[in-house]
Amino acid sequence: MSSNTGLEITGVNKVFRSGGRTVQALENISLSLSAGKVGVLLGPSGCGKSTLLRMVAGLEKPSEGDINLNGRAVSQPGRDRGMVFQDYTSFPWLSVRENVAYGLRINGDRSALNEGTVDHFIQAVGLEKFANAYPHQLSGGMRQRVAIARTLANYPELLLMDEPFGALDPETRWQMQDLLLNVVRKERNTVLIVTHDIEEALYLGDVVYFLSRHPGRLNETIHTDFKAGLPEGDREAFLKSEDYRRLELHIRRLMREEGRDAA
Numbered sequence: 001m002s003s004n005t006g007l008e009i010t011g012v013n014k015v016f017r018s019g020g021r022t023v024q025a026l027e028n029i030s031l032s033l034s035a036g037k038v039g040v041l042l043g044p045s046g047c048g049k050s051t052l053l054r055m056v057a058g059l060e061k062p063s064e065g066d067i068n069l070n071g072r073a074v075s076q077p078g079r080d081r082g083m084v085f086q087d088y089t090s091f092p093w094l095s096v097r098e099n100v101a102y103g104l105r106i107n108g109d110r111s112a113l114n115e116g117t118v119d120h121f122i123q124a125v126g127l128e129k130f131a132n133a134y135p136h137q138l139s140g141g142m143r144q145r146v147a148i149a150r151t152l153a154n155y156p157e158l159l160l161m162d163e164p165f166g167a168l169d170p171e172t173r174w175q176m177q178d179l180l181l182n183v184v185r186k187e188r189n190t191v192l193i194v195t196h197d198i199e200e201a202l203y204l205g206d207v208v209y210f211l212s213r214h215p216g217r218l219n220e221t222i223h224t225d226f227k228a229g230l231p232e233g234d235r236e237a238f239l240k241s242e243d244y245r246r247l248e249l250h251i252r253r254l255m256r257e258e259g260r261d262a263a
Contacts (some may be wrong), residue, residue, distance in 0.1 A: 005070050006035040006190060007056065007158060012065030014051055024215040025051050028065075031209050031218055035070070035157075038184065038191040040205035042198070042251070044258045048216030049194040050162055056192060057083050057160050069158055082156035086163040090135040090146045096122065097131045099146050103154045121149040124183050141172040148180065152187060159184070161193040165200070177204055178233055198251050202244060203235070210251065213258045220254065222247060 014026040026048040033039040041049040054060040056067055058077040067074040069081065090099050101118045122131050125145040135143050144164060151159060164180075165173040177200060184191055195201050201208050208222040226243035238244055 006037070007031075007033040007039070007192065008066075008068045009052075009056070010066045010068075012052070012055065012062045012067065014048065014055065014060070015063040027215040027217050029211075029216065029218055030065075031221065033190065033192060033207065035190050036188050037206040038181075038193065038204055040201040040208045041192065041194045041211060042196070042201045042208050043211035043216065043219070044213045044255055045196070046214040046216075047211040047258075048214070049196075049211060052211075052216070053160055053162055053192065053194050056158070057081055079154055080157040082151035082154055082159050084144075084147050084151050084159070084161045084164045086166045090143050090150075092135050095132050095134055096127055096138075096146055099135070100149045100153050103150060117153050117155075121153045124152070124186070125149045125179060139172070141168055141176055144168070144176060145179065148183070152183065152189070157190060159189050159191045161191065163194055163196070166195075166197075173200075174235065178235075180204065181233070198248055198255075199239075201251075202247055203238060208251075210254055222251070 009029055009031050012026060012029040013024070016023045016025055029052060031039075041052060043049055051060060055062055056069075056074060058074055058081065061075070072080075074081075091102065094102065097118060100122055104117065119128075119131075122128055125148055127142065127145055127149065130138060130142065135146065138146070148164075165176045168176060180191075181204065183189075193201075193204060195204075202224055205224055208224065209218055210220045210222060211217065212219040224247070226241060226247075227238065230237050230241060
């Protein structure tokens with residue numbers, strides 16, 4: 001892990017051109033996310049959060065600027081990055097075990113298959129009793145666990161998540177947030193998440209990048225060091241923390257300011 005420097009985004013702009021129109025989605029975005037940390041992209045609708053995430057994934061190209069992961073330029077999709085979307089992406093004709101093994105099989109990674117990687121991550125997301133079940137037999141939260149396990153089984157250097165829990169009910173969402181934190185702490189993953197939920201951003205993130213409304217700019221970088229003094233996994237203590245309430249109010253003010261600017 002010592003050779004990993006993390007994610008570096010420098011001077012990134014994104015311009016879309018269609019039908020003679022030019023729309024600037026992102027302007028001069030520069031940020032860094034240290035290896036082993038969870039970063040969150042937060043901001044109002046239209047600030048370019050998902051566009052930036054897709055560029056880090058290699059699914060979109062910046063109009064200007066550079067994206068580097070652990071010292072290597074990002075120019076296209078690669079196995080060093082894994083993506084989890086909001087929509088459930090399990091293959092319905094494959095069992096849980098076959099879904100989790102899918103990426104390893106298509107990449108010909110026999111050693112990982114033979115070393116019990118699939119079972120390791122099925123257990124990590126708490127689906128060992130459902131390893132032979134099919135997606136239609138699972139709840140939404142369970143299907144999202146399958147997607148997370150399948151992505152982690154490829155040992156990506158960076159896990160990218162676009163509103164991964166947005167379709168879940170509040171209780172299941174909280175459970176999935178705790179599950180994610182437990183897994184990434186054990187596996188020492190670097191994670192970049194898009195969300196519009198302030199509580200989720202502060203609960204999951206070591207650092208929150210607040211983007212301004214269209215065109216998206218990095219308005220503020222918010223560190224959540226206060227969580228180090230709280231009992232791990234104690235959501236009630238987190239929500240009652242004065243630091244949490246202060247940061248939540250601060251971000252809500254930022255949101256309102258963006259809304260006034262848009263109006």
